[in-house]
Amino acid sequence: MTPPNMPDATSDWYLSDNEPGHLDGHTIEELNDYLDRGRVPANLSIDTSPACQIALASLERLSSAMSSLLQDEADRADVRDDSWVTAIMDGIVRDARSGRDIPLEHPSPHARLFVTEGAVRGLVRAAGDTVANLIVGRCRLDGDLATPGAPITIAINASIYRGESIPALAEQLRQTVAAALSAHTELTIAAIDVTIQNIYLTRHDPEIGQDTP
Amino acid sequence: MFPANRGAAVPDSQIRALLEHADDRTLVERTVDGDIRAFEVLVRRHGPLMRAYATRILGSNDEADDVVQETFITAWAKLPTLENPALAKGWLMRIVSHKSIDRIRARRHHSSLDNLDVPAPDHHSPITAVEALSRSEALSQVLSELPTNQRRCWELKEFGDYSYAEIAEELDLPVSTIRGLLARARKTLIREMEAWR
């Protein structure tokens, strides 16, 4: 029974061309921007309008529906063969991140022997992975790698599981890495700095039910 | 010389399980250091979402696969430049976006922006037929029935987290047009969603 173009608080803004008439003078665009800003600074006129509150709730529902939509689609996608991963991984060759060349000693004047920085970082990671309850992240070699005997500092980022002793794990990591480096390289290690950057709250249970020695 | 635990390296499967549990930041750091396995975990973790996104933008699974592959190749090369490794997911989504839009641009040689690509689904089912579907499926259907430009803007905003200005730049349209397209998309989506609800 409402004449056309007359505000009608009982019908919905989204069925009308006259948003301000349904939203106490506001547009849905305004409300959307308000929401995007986290409702700051507070707008009393919006906050006290029942129509606006209902519209804000709709916008939030849409936003939450949207954020789960893509994930749902990803989850629903056929579990296809692994070829797409293989195709990507085959292209990524392992020496693509070799970094600097670190010289190794040899008496012959013709010899140019090196171990790459990338190989050393891989060695550090592999060593770190043997330490239980710890995951190695970044590893950096600081110092003049090109000069034999120059002091090198190894900086390692790692994450651990909650409840583990940080100093004890860090020390274990240091010792394991030091042993690996001295076994494989001729680097003069001045220090191994370990930074614990994250503590995981949930424990990782290896699928194969055996502990790392 | 060789401590016992060095020789007996951790089994590959166990390292994979360990990496699957690691956060993105750790995986990115290891990838930057050259750890291929860490990169593979990132690929598996975020690839499906990126593929869903590229499929939305491009409307084709095959092309989406290509774009996702190209994205990861780029990512491998460019990850060292990522300032905050914890933001890897958004960064990957952004690359997938750019690459998808690039493909759409390439198609533009053949058609105008309005009627290009992505055939609308041939089933224009009334919303009542949708009731049995999940919320996501219903929404997806409504989304697919939007005019292409509205849908594309909306997807870039919602899934690619683009700002209005960035969408305008990607689509070569004025910001005011983007605003209008988004407003119309929003209204339609809410109307259909509320009706379904």
Add this chain to the structure above:
Amino acid sequence: MTDTTALAADLETAVRAVPGVSTLYPTAPLLATIVGAVVDAITTRTVSPPLVSVSNGHAGLSVSARIGVADTKSAASVSRLVYDTIAANPAIRAAEPIDTISVTVASID
């Protein structure tokens, strides 16, 4: 003049046989070629360049190899062993002058 292709193949076999060598990597920088090749990496893998590179320069013969070393051997000693193996190859010994023999350990695992 040395037949570098045959020599490279010969050296590749010899280097692979060195205890502790787990892999041989191509010596050329790869990133550029990867990007183009990745999409059909599996199908195009039929042609592979020699993994030990041998080149003739004005200062003599240069040989280079990039190796992966098994974790159970010291990477430094394996690299020396590979050098010695290359240097002891009869064709190398015959091919004076030698400029450089490069051995790079690119992975340890």
